[in-house]
Amino acid sequence: MPAVKVKLREKKISKGRKSLYLDFYPAIRNPKTGKETRREFLGLYIYEKPKSPFETQSNKQTRIIAEKIRNDRYFEILNNTYGFQSDAKKKKSFLDFFEQLAKQRYSSKSNYDSWLSAFKYLRMYFNNGLTMGELSEHAIEDFKNWLLHTDLSQNTKHTYFNKIRAAVREAHKKGFIPENYVNKVSTIKADETKREFLTLDELKLLAQTDCEIPILKKAFLFSALTGLRFSDIQALTWKDLQGNESSGFFIRFRQKKTKGEETLPIPKPAFKLLEQRDDPEQKIFKGLKYSAWNNLKLREWIMDAEIRKKITFHCARHSFATIQLELGTDIYTVSKLLGHKELRTTQVYANIVDKKKSEAMKKLDDFKI
Numbered sequence: 113m114p115a116v117k118v119k120l121r122e123k124k125i126s127k128g129r130k131s132l133y134l135d136f137y138p139a140i141r142n143p144k145t146g147k148e149t150r151r152e153f154l155g156l157y158i159y160e161k162p163k164s165p166f167e168t169q170s171n172k173q174t175r176i177i178a179e180k181i182r183n184d185r186y187f188e189i190l191n192n193t194y195g196f197q198s199d200a201k202k203k204k205s206f207l208d209f210f211e212q213l214a215k216q217r218y219s220s221k222s223n224y225d226s227w228l229s230a231f232k233y234l235r236m237y238f239n240n241g242l243t244m245g246e247l248s249e250h251a252i253e254d255f256k257n258w259l260l261h262t263d264l265s266q267n268t269k270h271t272y273f274n275k276i277r278a279a280v281r282e283a284h285k286k287g288f289i290p291e292n293y294v295n296k297v298s299t300i301k302a303d304e305t306k307r308e309f310l311t312l313d314e315l316k317l318l319a320q321t322d323c324e325i326p327i328l329k330k331a332f333l334f335s336a337l338t339g340l341r342f343s344d345i346q347a348l349t350w351k352d353l354q355g356n357e358s359s360g361f362f363i364r365f366r367q368k369k370t371k372g373e374e375t376l377p378i379p380k381p382a383f384k385l386l387e388q389r390d391d392p393e394q395k396i397f398k399g400l401k402y403s404a405w406n407n408l409k410l411r412e413w414i415m416d417a418e419i420r421k422k423i424t425f426h427c428a429r430h431s432f433a434t435i436q437l438e439l440g441t442d443i444y445t446v447s448k449l450l451g452h453k454e455l456r457t458t459q460v461y462a463n464i465v466d467k468k469k470s471e472a473m474k475k476l477d478d479f480k481i
């Protein structure tokens with residue numbers, strides 16, 4: 113940013129007065145109009161030629177006020193906070209802003225539902241509304257403490273509060289609030305949850321078991337063999353599938369969750385799950401939907417295979433990660449295959465495998481020599 117100069121100027125007006133204004137160099141953007149300007153009139157006036165001690169004293173006090181405004185404005189511009197809290201921005205509803213962010217997540221069913229649920233609790237607490245001007249570190253801290261005393265599970269509290277944090281960060285990014293208040297508020301920690309997964313033998317058993325919804329079976333097995341999320345599998349089109357029999361097949365796609373561009377080789381068993389190629393723009397798993405009915409049929413399929421585990425579609429991705437690690441694939445490669453941005457995200461799967469190894473070795477504890 114170039115050096116900023118803010119000078120106090122005077123302009124002659126009627127009735128022997130002068131209007132005080134600030135002169136900016138270079139020009140700044142007016143927070144109300146959005147247009148660049150060199151001037152900001154302060155609504156303060158002085159007498160051009162004081163005719164009494166009262167007028168002289170009035171001029172002195174007015175200049176002190178104007179100089180304070182000039183000084184404040186200089187540091188606001190220097191710290192990139194000028195204009196963030198204009199009257200229009202202060203009055204904007206944070207609840208409406210949050211609801212709009214939730215609607216933008218509609219393409220991802222589970223994420224959309226989480227945002228809407230978080231919005232319900234946010235509106236329940238701030239039942240009289242919450243404007244951007246009222247939003248603060250203390251308001252967020254108070255909401256967090258209230259949320260902690262609800263009957264929700266710890267992980268649900270963690271999820272909902274993280275949505276609030278994300279919305280506050282977005283409000284700051286868009287210039288509705290002068291600072292990211294959540295930086296000063298600690299998050300709600302999640303409980304360590306058990307990540308259920310299937311073994312390779314269980315996957316083979318599933319492959320041999322009929323499912324009432326064939327496309328669901330294919331998509332689940334494809335996820336377990338590639339590590340792809342439901343949203344990414346659902347979005348796959350035939351143009352994303354590339355390669356040939358001799359060099360192998362791979363898919364190029366953009367992750368729905370992280371927006372990262374990925375190139376993922378797919379093993380032969382996964383390729384065999386795909387039907388004959390269709391139009392390049394057509395979905396590979398045409399007709400695959402997220403619904404309570406499909407979730408029910410998934411559970412029934414798992415039970416028909418005589419697998420007594422609480423398995424959701426996302427468990428296929430967990431299964432891919434743990435099976436790869438058990439087969440000796442290094443954690444860095446598994447992290448890349450899963451499309452994780454940070455290695456620590458993948459570490460949870462390594463911990464699962466390590467725990468299984470420890471449990472296996474403990475079985476020998478009673479062996480007598």
